[in-house]
Amino acid sequence: MKHRRITKRRAAVAGAGIAALVAAGVTFQTANASETTKAPAPQPLSITAAGKLASTLGKDLGTDAAGTYYDAKTKQLVVNVLDEATAKTVQAAGAKARIVENSLAELKSARTTLKQDATIPGTSWVTDPQTNQVVVTADRTVSKTELAKLTKVVDGLGATVELQRTKGEFKPFIAGGDAITGSGGRCSLGFNVVKGGQPYFITAGHCTEAISTWTDSSGNQIGTNEQSSFPGNDFGLVKYTSSVAHPSEVDLYNGSAQAITKAADATVGQKVTRSGSTTQVHDGTVTGLDATVNYGNGDIVNGLIQTDVCAEPGDSGGSLFSGDSAVGLTSGGSGDCTSGGETFFQPVTEALSTFGAQIG
Template sequence: MKHRRIPRRKATMAAGAAVAIVAAGVTFQSANASDNTEQFTPKTLSVSAAGSLAVSLRADLGSDEAGVYYDAKAKALVVNVVDEDAAKTVREAGGKARVVENTLAELKSARTALTDKATIPGTSWATDPVSNKVIVTADRTVEGAELAKLTKVVEGLGAKAELKKSAGEFKPFVSGGDAIHSGGGRCSLGFNVVKDGEPHFITAGHCGKSGSEWSDSEGGAAIGTMVDSQFPGNDFALVKYSGDTAHASEVNLYNGSAQAIAKAGEATVGMKVQRSGSTTQVHDGEVTGLDATVNYGNGDVVEGLIQTNVCAEPGDSGGSLFAGDAAIGLTSGGSGDCTAGGETFFQPVTEALSTFGAEIG
């Protein structure tokens, strides 16, 4: 069976967790940031090499580091810092330094304030190293008194946060890359994995509960049983295969071919990614935020998600988010569709693997 999947949480992978990528062609200018490179020329780096440099600089800079991302156009590691001494350290190591206003501790404090004062259905927030802010998004259901409340909280955070509106409605994409079916509806398979030497697959936690049986066709014979499901908080589930169902480590590209999956990776802002799901098949885009908190309503709040501009629709839930041969995320939910676009959130694969004690295979 080929793979599809959908969204959430945090197992850290040293290099990946340190790097965030800005899309090719994106430039950032702000009165609150300095880009002075003096006589130093940033090294030309691959994403992998930038991740290694980020880990090294994080150890050297400590609290003076205020976020990092990869500038895909310049092929350079950009490191946010709080003073010129730290900037010199970055430049001497081959990175591109930006002196910014907000520290990571201040951005974390802003997220805490949002959690305490503005936990409103239809909202999300994620840390954006490019703008050096927490980006808060309100969907179309947030209006009236709730929107006024959210606006007041964001305004109270000053330069640490920015409020944006979404034309869609945040919701889990229940009902979507090969289709998997249960009594509760249709979702998508994320990635095939191995746990304790036996084949399993991972998908979204909101797709079903522990003990539910899953098939690869509507009304078909069961191919596996869900042995663990976590939602809300997280959004991932583990299904153990039964019988002799094929379970190659690959993702269905819906063009007669498949993408082999060899490893798990961390998302970075600006990273180019693809999503495969049983409703809308394959679409691409980029990562726009990390460590996102999304409030789907009815008390269903999920934290630590990857935010992207890749479209998805109901049935794509649990499907694969990948970059080349690396498994990145599981489709959780979002707003919009593949006609109008929108925001889509994904559960990090690394956290799911760590929680389940499984590995890509």
């Protein structure tokens, strides 16, 4: 069992990153103590400002930081640190410091051990900055023997890992936006994009692996696959082959639509909305990043956004967004929109980068 401890380190403050924040207009606080000595509360930040601050502090602090998340109630960025010196740096930059035990290196090492020794269908794991642990979840398909193996590995990792069970079953939601269909089933359109001046749309990779030619809800052919990546990733690119309208917006299923003007990375604690052709529109919160999900049959996907938003078969590929920002593509999860559940999303920014496409 790992001994619990607080690691003492000196914070290395990179002046260039802090200066950039000043130039960007971020309000700094004068702080002489960490959160444990009741330092002045940071000023409220929007989710966009918090994301930028998190990115800059992550680069400046390096291994002295141990994860970040957004507190939607107080509108503050919370930064996990390993010592008082780093806490003062965080507070000076306008964020809330929280001293924790486990470093990112220790959490990464735990994930590596899980990958090597506990790759079991029906499991997922994600680094949770709010608990400062790697949270491992086993669904109802995991057998007693497999659970015993998983428990042994988790116990060996001590305080860095927590094991949970879910009554649901992790599975891709094949059966965002409007319904798109083909000979292999039904999915949902994620976001309209532009590549090389031509119109395309993106959806889940497990959808484009099963279906190559797409039609709309009226049976009219609208597109054919251009690129697909699943497992490992879960995104696909489809080229429009008809003159159907393709505005950069998401169907809200109430007669209106949300305009989408850009793509953005998710932040833990961020409020998000999902649109899909089975269960339409549902809201929730980002609960983890860089999640690994084992859907079974060798279908393991990495780097996913974990949320408490519900979804069901047919919602796959649909849109996850926050305001006018595209955030994710529905991959899979457990539960449903009656009893609740959790859903994982492929980050949109990674898909766009891979495809060389832009929101539009």
